[in-house]
Amino acid sequence: MQSADGDEASPEPAAGAEALCLAHIHDPFLHRRLRAAASPGVCTFGHASKAQRLVVPVRLLARTVLAALSDRRSDAAGEWEHDDADKAPANPAEVMGQACRTALDAEVLKSVRDHLDRQYWDGYRVPFVPRAGLLRYSWDSFCRTVVERELDLPGDDQPPGSDRDRLAALMGRIAGTIREAGLIGTIEQGERIWRGRMRPDRTSPGYRAGDIGAAPPDRAAENRMSRAGVPLFYGSADIATAVAEISARDERRPYAAVAAFEVTRPIRIIDLVDIPGLPSLFDHEQAARHDSLVFLQDFAKDLSRPVFYDGRKHRDYRPTQYLTDHFRQSTELNVEGIRFRSAHNGGVNYALFVDADQCLEPDAAEGEGTLRLIKGSESVHDLDRSHVTQAV
Numbered sequence: 001m002q003s004a005d006g007d008e009a010s011p012e013p014a015a016g017a018e019a020l021c022l023a024h025i026h027d028p029f030l031h032r033r034l035r036a037a038a039s040p041g042v043c044t045f046g047h048a049s050k051a052q053r054l055v056v057p058v059r060l061l062a063r064t065v066l067a068a069l070s071d072r073r074s075d076a077a078g079e080w081e082h083d084d085a086d087k088a089p090a091n092p093a094e095v096m097g098q099a100c101r102t103a104l105d106a107e108v109l110k111s112v113r114d115h116l117d118r119q120y121w122d123g124y125r126v127p128f129v130p131r132a133g134l135l136r137y138s139w140d141s142f143c144r145t146v147v148e149r150e151l152d153l154p155g156d157d158q159p160p161g162s163d164r165d166r167l168a169a170l171m172g173r174i175a176g177t178i179r180e181a182g183l184i185g186t187i188e189q190g191e192r193i194w195r196g197r198m199r200p201d202r203t204s205p206g207y208r209a210g211d212i213g214a215a216p217p218d219r220a221a222e223n224r225m226s227r228a229g230v231p232l233f234y235g236s237a238d239i240a241t242a243v244a245e246i247s248a249r250d251e252r253r254p255y256a257a258v259a260a261f262e263v264t265r266p267i268r269i270i271d272l273v274d275i276p277g278l279p280s281l282f283d284h285e286q287a288a289r290h291d292s293l294v295f296l297q298d299f300a301k302d303l304s305r306p307v308f309y310d311g312r313k314h315r316d317y318r319p320t321q322y323l324t325d326h327f328r329q330s331t332e333l334n335v336e337g338i339r340f341r342s343a344h345n346g347g348v349n350y351a352l353f354v355d356a357d358q359c360l361e362p363d364a365a366e367g368e369g370t371l372r373l374i375k376g377s378e379s380v381h382d383l384d385r386s387h388v389t390q391a392v
């Protein structure tokens with residue numbers, strides 16, 4: 001092979017002896033970490049000239065990444081086991097390939113994987129247990145576990161090593177990250193939350209809080225975030241989002257009636273609207289925070305998916321119901337709801353742990369309510385023409 005400047009390219013380097021310059025590393029943390037270990041040499045990857053650069057051996061890169069992704073706890077237990085799960089130990093080359101897709105240039109990543117594969121096939125098994133958050137605590141694995149085993153919330157019965165014990169540990173970690181990452185917010189007194197229903201015509205329904213507030217337990221249907229019989233108040237921060245949320249469910253009725261509730265006291269909530277940026281996947285000190293934030297991002301994505309026409313069975317709501325139930329019951333978090341983004345228009349939605357008694361009529365005497373229907377806030381929207389046809 002001729003290199004661009006006409007020199008004969010060097011012969012293939014010995015296995016594991018390739019070296020890369022820092023320009024091929026795109027994760028800032030990994031870049032800093034390896035820069036400290038780099039020394040002048042020739043980069044094997046994609047340069048016309050043979051000029052000396054700061055380089056690190058591919059095998060050092062492999063070792064550094066695997067150390068960051070490995071579980072260093074003495075009680076590392078591996079992934080939740082599923083019946084059809086591959087029982088083979090984690091293949092380091094596979095984990096490396098998934099973890100480094102954006103952190104390394106493709107050519108370098110292939111070389112690292114080849115290096116690890118050679119070690120694997122040479123019989124030198126790299127002792128490697130991926131850190132818990134990468135696999136066992138991932139959202140997908142959590143969903144499978146909750147659905148397949150029909151698990152209830154962690155309670156008193158948590159033998160060490162049991163599924164419920166693991167779930168309790170996961171929930172503790174998630175709650176810790178919610179507080180540390182500043183994901184607790186407040187809906188202030190006076191803020192408006194919109195609710196709506198689809199309608200067959202453009203007449204104003206004249207909603208009362210009893211009509212459009214949270215359903216009483218005997219009428220509370222199963223939903224993505226609540227089991228049947230568990231009241232939950234869904235709402236949106238503006239009319240457009242409220243209409244977008246309900247219109248996706250019902251295409252036969254072309255009108256949407258909406259009305260606003262006013263928040264009568266500050267409500268403490270988990271705020272998943274703007275989850276902060278992730279620390280580097282390769283920063284082992286930040287591993288719990290990284291993995292918990294990814295878990296919460298996936299949860300928020302699941303909440304945002306269109307509700308009724310996504311082809312999933314209600315049974316599959318169990319994971320989101322489970323997590324929401326946990327947040328509702330957590331004395332550590334002490335919240336009364338969740339704020340999350342709508343997938344329909346990027347607007348803001350709420351799920352509040354508020355029952356029918358807390359949804360006051362406009363003219364109700366001051367009481368123990370949390371939300372009060374705002375007189376005159378009702379309007380009917382024609383979805384075909386997207387404008388208000390009648391307001392009261």
Ligand SMILES: [Zn+2]
Binds near residue numbers: 021045046
């Ligand atoms: Zn290079």
